[in-house]
Amino acid sequence: MSQRRLLGFLVRGLVACVSTTAVPTAAQAPAPAELVDRVAAVAANQVILLSDVRAFVALRLVAFSAAADPFPEVLTALIERQLVLSQIPANLVAAPSEQEIDERLGVAATRLGGAEALDALLPTVGFTRDDVRQVLRDDLRIERYLARRFPGARQPTPEEVRLWIAEHPDATGRNPPQTPEQAREEASRQLTARLRQDSIDAWVATLVDRGGAYRVP
């Protein structure tokens, strides 16, 4: 063994000794703590937890973009959802039937890969099936209330329809190819839905502006 190889051997041996002796030492050091839960926001006197946000994301109970961190977006959605719920008088909209909720639950489970996948996921987010059913029940109540409060929107003007088609050629005519009349009808339908959604968004914005919610920093 040359001196160089011998030196290399000794260095590697030393490093190995240090590394192996370091393992038990490192194992005894406290592992970093995992944040399990905290208060994320309060909306209409209802507490929204970090685990709520995580559960809505994991169970895909709310739509969110494919951003790296969906937390801010989902929290905003939950705050707005709670503010809207607080506006619904108890008896104004009919309570959703259990069958409707079952159907929604089936759809939600399918999105996650089936009922078994849903059941496996629930304990990891701190939800039960009843919790999910309550979320779906509230979703249905919100939909019914919005349908009642915002039954429709004004008819768009021909100029607005023309602009919409120009801005959304794919959505209004190309695939599948449509006649100009069909494209205008489709554009008008989409635009009406957009205008209604704008009205809803404006209303929700007023709820937020009224100060019924705050985020915990």
Added chain:
Amino acid sequence: MNRGSAWLLPVVLLAVPVTSRAATLAELVGQPVAEVGVWRDGLASQERAILELIETRPGEPLSLRRVRESVVHLFTLGDYADVQVSATSETRGVVLRYDLISLRTRGEVEVRGNLGLPSADLIGPITRRFGRAVRADQISAVVAMLEDIYRDAGRFAPTISADTVNGRLVFDIDQGPAALIGHIDLRGAPEEGRPGVLQRLGLEEGGVYDAAQLEARLDAYEADVRQRRYYEARFRHDVSPSPDGRVVDVVLDVQTGSPVAVMFEGDDVPEARLDELVPIAREGSIDEDLLEDSSLRLQTHLQGLGYRDARVTHERLEASGELSIVFTVDRGRIHRVAGVRFTGHDAVSEAEVAELFGVQSGLPLVMSDIERGAAAVRTFYARQGYSNTQVIPVLDELSPADADRPAADAHVVCAVQVIEGPRTRVADVAFRGNDAVAADQLAALLETMPGVPYYGPRLESDRQRVRAHYLNEGYEAVRVDARATFGEGDATVDVTFEVVEGIQVIVDHVLVVGTDQIGPSTVRAEVTLRPGEPLGVDDQIETRRRLNALGLFRRVDILTLSHGGGDRREVVVVVEEAPATSVGYGGGVEVTQRLRASDAGAAAERLELAPRGFFEIGRRNLWGKNRSLDLFTRVSVRRKNDLDAPIPMSSLGLNEYRLLLNYREPRAFGRAGDLLISGFLEQTIRPSFDLFGRGVNVEVRRAVGYSMTGSVGYRYGQNRLTNAKFLAAELPLVDRLFPTVTLSTLSSGLVRDTRDDPLEPTSGTFLGVESEAAFRAIGSEVGFVKTSFQGAVFKQLPRDLVFAAGGRLGLAHGFSRTVTIRSPPVLVTLDDGVLVFRDTGEVTPVTISALPASERFFAGGDTTVRGFALDRLGTGPLVDQPGEAPTIDPNGFPTGGNAMLVVNTELRVPVTGAIQMVGFFDAGNVFDRVGHFRFGEIRGSAGFGVRYRSPVGPIRVDLGFKLDRREFAGEREPLTALHFSIGQAF
């Protein structure tokens, strides 16, 4: 990676996962919890009230659901800005750490610095709007509010910063420079002109701007101008501050409008009530709503006098710079009821219908009375099941005998046609949708049942009862509809209650927030809401009532919060403790009409002034429970009944006093009732004697339902009678034998009180009975039984009048006791002719059965029969019944008796907001024995009085007149008695 270093990989892989990676949440779930720690603002906490709310317990698998619930419980307390839970995986299991981050403030907000305003003017608005604890996210809103306050004070550039000092939120304020007035722009054309207006408002360019002062002056100025009939005057101001806030330009908008004249044209108007009917001058306004109301009031008033066709209109006329409001009155003829006839009333007698209708011949015809009468008949029929009865009054004007005189009265016959329609009875009562509550359980709540007449309002009250039942069972969103389906010919009706129950809300946890000195268990003991039980409305009301009744809290709120919807609610009882120690003191002058001996020894009534003062100190919440200890002392400067005093003034002193020490323990003896232990020491100067008493009283008091209270007690004490004013022969033997008497007394009482206000009741009743019994076997020197009945009823009448009537009946019986008394010394002549008293040594047995003076009944005075001075009532001086003894001696001093009756009636009439006039009639008397009670001896008085509603209760002045006057020792009783007091007479 080169081959030479590949050997390092397993080592690194072995080390990295352990040293740098935390277990994921999914990995932690289900692992056993090894330890749970709570850290409050970075410091470990073992507070039991917090630990109780944490549902993750060592030894159990980690459940995220329980973590979530624990976080919600803790956050719901309202003390924390955030609750964070972190977990560490260790070989022994998961270590959970709850970090509670307090709100930035605890306790009261503080303001410091160059405030320029009283701190209360800043703190007050903050606490009113944000509460005692300001959240971090609210600080900017508080700062904005403070800036507004300073802006109103003329400071447009205050510096305000917030910081936390020793856990308190401190606002450091520099009010900044006072803004000076730059330019003043006057809009409008007031008579005074610009200089006059500025002088009136105290404004000048370059002067200091004070918004509040300027607004107050503008308001006063506007009120003055409105008094000069400029009812449209409107004075306002606005400002534009410079960027640095040091100068403001002021815009004064002084619009006076035109002077207004109010005129009446046409027929005469009732001058006496014109200000009330057309309150333009009083309101200082000619708002169109006010004018319309005035026309209508005037018209309704005339119609109420019988001017059936009265019409009143108004118009605005502007001429020569003056606005006139002209009311045109057309009264028309007065109409009188010449007769009332009824037809079609087969099911109800004519007399009954006529009484219900209420309109009588000869009276002015008032259409509202006709409508009211028809409605009363309809309602009566409806209660009997005739739900479609029509009552049609037809007015037939008789031909005028003197048609050439249009102003003559018109006479109208009122023909009332009753179309009864079918009588409907309830055939069936059914329920739908009542899954949670059985139908027979709901049916038991109803008044509507098969066979009873159908009455719509009854059905509605039944519907509300069903709904209330569900609400009390926690069905907070329940909907109950009642439908009536009529059978053929409306003879029967099927009633169906349709219930949409919704979810039943269950109490998840009951959290108590805000206790500091008081133990949470004291609050919990009063909370009738229980975890796992329905969240009922009545339970919430009862909990609030009980907590308020403790008297320990300034404020009680019950909040119900949920997390994530569903059927569970956290009930948060938020209390704000009242100070544990209370101190009170006061002084005044008692003015009463009292009996005093005249030079001739006869009783003479004199108005006496007695300065008095009191001091009390109380400590509540002893040992964390709702126990209390109170000391009350009162002293009056009053002259004793000292007959030997050479001059009256020598007997003047602090002769009337009371010292009372009370200990109260609620829910003593395993919640049997409230225990009250009192020690007392007192001396009172009564008209006929001075009485010193001391003793101990033990009582257990228990509420029975909402309005009834029962009590049992025991009293041991000693009373000493001195300075008796009776003639020696009139002094009852018991008082001569036992001038100092020891009494050992058992007592019991029952009170039912439904008055709306104990100090100034306007409705409700008060009923009470109290019995006492003293026996020699338990240490009393004399034995007796004694019972007092007391009752009062209060009724609210139209126009806020209150009728009050009350009565008190006292009955007592003394147990016979034989005692031996030494015969009095006899006068003998000694051998030397000298006369001396010699004790014969003889003893004579005598039987006594009278009550001692301290226990006998007396009447007369400001709370009994108000035409008489204190205790002045009695039978005598002569009595005509064998064996009866007078209860007032020949000189007019009362001796008291074993029976007493007092009756009071009173009509309380509001005059202004704080002043009330009262007319009253009182009657009563005192008799020596129960068997000697005679109505013919009842003495009456009538009178009137004034009440002033003060913060300490109504201050009362009553002047009573005797309805008959008697003579004692050659002197006639005075006609009147004057009383000054606090509180209503009964």
